[in-house]
Amino acid sequence: MHQFKVRRLPKAPVPPATTGPDREGPRVQLRDNRALNRERLRQLVRRELTARYRGSVIGVAWSLLNPVVYMIVYTVVFSKFMRFNIPGTPYPVYLLSGLLAWNFLTQSISASVNSVLGNAVLVKKVAFPWIMLTVATVISAFVNYAISLILLAPLLIFFHVPVSPALALLPVVTAVLFAFALGLSLGLAAANVYFRDIEYLTMIAIQVWFFMTPVIYQLDQILAASHGSRLFTIFRWILYVNPMTWVVSAFQDVIAFHRWPTHRLGLVYAAAVGALALGAGIALFNRLSRRFAEEL
Amino acid sequence: MTVAVRVRDVAKRFRIYHRRNLTLKQALLQRRRGVFEEFLALQGVSFEVEHGGALGIIGENGSGKSTLLKCIVGILEPDAGSIETRGRVAALLELGAGFHPEYTGRENVYLNGALLGLPRRYIDGVMDEIVEFSELQRFIDNPVRTYSSGMYARLGFSIAVHLDPDILVVDEILAVGDEAFQRRCYDRIARMRAEGRTLIMVSHALEPIQEFCTDCIWLDRGRVRERGAAPAVIARYLAEVSARESALMASEVERVHQLVPSGRGGVGVTRVRFEGADGPTHVFETGDPFEMVIEYHAPARLEGARFSVGFQREDGVVVFSTTTDDVDSAASSLPPTGEVRLRIPSLPLLEGLFRASVIISDAGTGEPYTVLEGAFPFRVRSHRLRERGVALLGHRWELPTAAHRRSVEA
The missing domain is CATH 3.40.50.300 (P-loop containing nucleotide triphosphate hydrolases)
Known part of the structure; x- marks a missing residue:
């Protein structure tokens, strides 16, 4: 078989579509693809965020309820009933600043893994860049992340945690996290079309991964332990390799410990993994999406 | 261009x-x-x-x-x-x-x-x-x-x-x-x-x-x-589709004739075929000449027999039925074998799949010799976008003409 090629011819010689005699309404430039794709993405994110809560009495407020409730519960439980001690910051603040990053990752991938499969009708019947389906899910997880971040502010005030200039680094750390989450989401969403159990494997992996990431315990305490069993050594290595270790610890540093990230090399490593994941995710998605319409 | x-x-x-x-x-x-x-x-x-x-x-x-x-x-x-x-x-x-x-x-x-x-x-x-x-x-x-x-x-x-x-x-x-x-x-x-x-x-x-x-x-x-x-390609496509469908229906009718024995008293239908302008077929167009030919057989001369034919559309709508009762006494004595023809000069049916039934019965007592219910399929094609339904009724539209409108306005 010869080589496959779809070529879109240059647009220049296309005569503008003539306007019909009784057509009204504005003629706008329809050929601006960037603007079009922005609009597609906007609509898909909107659908992602609002459609689920349609028909319920309080509507979109549901999406606020979830982070509010878990923040209150975690704060009450960990400051009144179970007292873990982490020097330098109140435990609820420590826990929630790490969870902020972790939840964005897990919300992104757990929602994205089904983002192509769950929209089979669209993929089979509407020609548009399907990658937007997954990008929109990740962006909607990001909106939830932003809400949680804002909700964290009263908590910081309540526990008298000062705001440090290191917070300026939050957008950078968030960008690393976003790239990593998006890359992973794209790869999983595309692979799930071909192997439908990826979705379930992902859910299990998230559970295990959580405990391999220093969210409830403190990274420095593990690293400081001078010796340990073989299993403990393995565990330490997993912590080192896991990019989320460094992302989460950077979140904890800038928010809970109000200081500049202490593990800078780790953060650079995480940034590299994030960029790599994003590149690989896009490449994998583009490659696999060629046969989406057949496989669905 | x-x-x-x-x-x-x-x-x-x-x-x-x-x-x-x-x-x-x-x-x-x-x-x-x-x-x-x-x-x-x-x-x-x-x-x-x-x-x-x-x-x-x-x-x-x-x-x-x-x-x-x-x-x-x-x-x-x-x-x-x-x-x-x-x-x-x-x-x-x-x-x-x-x-x-x-x-x-x-x-x-x-x-x-x-x-x-x-x-x-x-x-x-x-x-x-x-x-x-x-x-x-x-x-x-x-x-x-x-x-x-x-x-x-x-x-x-x-x-x-x-x-x-x-x-x-x-x-x-x-x-x-x-x-x-x-x-x-x-x-x-x-x-x-x-x-x-x-x-x-x-x-x-x-x-x-x-x-x-x-x-x-x-x-x-x-x-x-x-x-x-387009018209040429469509015509050739239709010709092939019709030929194939017609052949399929013909073999279906063939099976019916092989399976169904003679009716009561040895009176039965030997063969039924449809004929269009160009000979036997099962596919017609609206307005085509249409003939249904029923070959029958009987042990002796067939006295006082009634032939009935009915058309039913796929969805069960009975479109038309008729009997030889209206034909004068010529039908009262028929040779032991022969052909009965139902002729429709211009088929008024619209698009659809139809099935014809044939019944031969005793005109006097009404008792049937043989009943072949819906055994004979035929297809009607019409290329009309504006007229739909079962049948094309002869019609004419009258609109207020320009002259008329002028008189109303005056």
Whole structure:
């Protein structure tokens, strides 16, 4: 078989579509693809965020309820009933600043893994860049992340945690996290079309991964332990390799410990993994999406 | 003229899985993604459509029509060959695909419009027009899950016709909705044609292709069988389809004759055949001469027999039935074998699959000799978009003429 090629011819010689005699309404430039794709993405994110809560009495407020409730519960439980001690910051603040990053990752991938499969009708019947389906899910997880971040502010005030200039680094750390989450989401969403159990494997992996990431315990305490069993050594290595270790610890540093990230090399490593994941995710998605319409 | 769409040597293979490993677990255990056969859905397909041209794609189910469309709009990727398009392509493969059931009609216009490629500012401008065209004014702010399938399709089409494309690609989507709406859809497509837009249309029904398309390709098992001016290609396609269907029906009738024994008293039907202008067939067009020939046999001269014939449409509607009672006494004594002919000079039936029944009975007692209920199928084709129903009734319209109107105004 010869080589496959779809070529879109240059647009220049296309005569503008003539306007019909009784057509009204504005003629706008329809050929601006960037603007079009922005609009597609906007609509898909909107659908992602609002459609689920349609028909319920309080509507979109549901999406606020979830982070509010878990923040209150975690704060009450960990400051009144179970007292873990982490020097330098109140435990609820420590826990929630790490969870902020972790939840964005897990919300992104757990929602994205089904983002192509769950929209089979669209993929089979509407020609548009399907990658937007997954990008929109990740962006909607990001909106939830932003809400949680804002909700964290009263908590910081309540526990008298000062705001440090290191917070300026939050957008950078968030960008690393976003790239990593998006890359992973794209790869999983595309692979799930071909192997439908990826979705379930992902859910299990998230559970295990959580405990391999220093969210409830403190990274420095593990690293400081001078010796340990073989299993403990393995565990330490997993912590080192896991990019989320460094992302989460950077979140904890800038928010809970109000200081500049202490593990800078780790953060650079995480940034590299994030960029790599994003590149690989896009490449994998583009490659696999060629046969989406057949496989669905 | 410039070329709007150029398809060169396109081939598309599909995998038909005998066993498909849809999970990673199975795939790893068996070290493969499944057992499949490759199937060539399209091969060596080439054609061009000029700007402002209209191409129809016809063919039987499974001939590759929809696959070809999906390749043109970019949903499927061909395995070989190239497809070039020039200008904005709008693809209408399914009306309202991707509507969100919880969203209102209005919200879905924005969502669906955006996915199909309409910017918000543009939709803002044509919203009223879309709503008006869909006739959903009262329902546009209700969630579409409360819509009937007709309303759903109407909204979908209204969005679609406002896409303002250079090239409109339409799969058979107009089979939905009531007839008045369908008519308006066709009018809209006609207008888009008049505006110089390029049209590529797949349809199982041939009438819209006949109405809109200048050129036509006939796909047969993934290959272009014929290509040319629409009327000629359609005529050859129809001739083949009719011949095939007619042969199928003929063999069905043959089986009936083999299986059904003679009736009471040895009186029975030897053979029934339909005849058109060109001899025996089972496929007619509206207005064709139609003859039904019943060969009967009896042990002796058949005295006082009544022949009845009835036509029933596929859906059970009895279209017509008649008996030889009206014919004068000539029918009262018939030779032991012979032919009874029912002749309809111009068949007034419209499109449909019909079945004929034949009953021979004793005119005096009414007791049947033989009953062959719905045993004889025939097909009627009509190429009419405007007249529908069971039968074409002879009719004439009268409109107020210009002269008349003037007198009213005066």
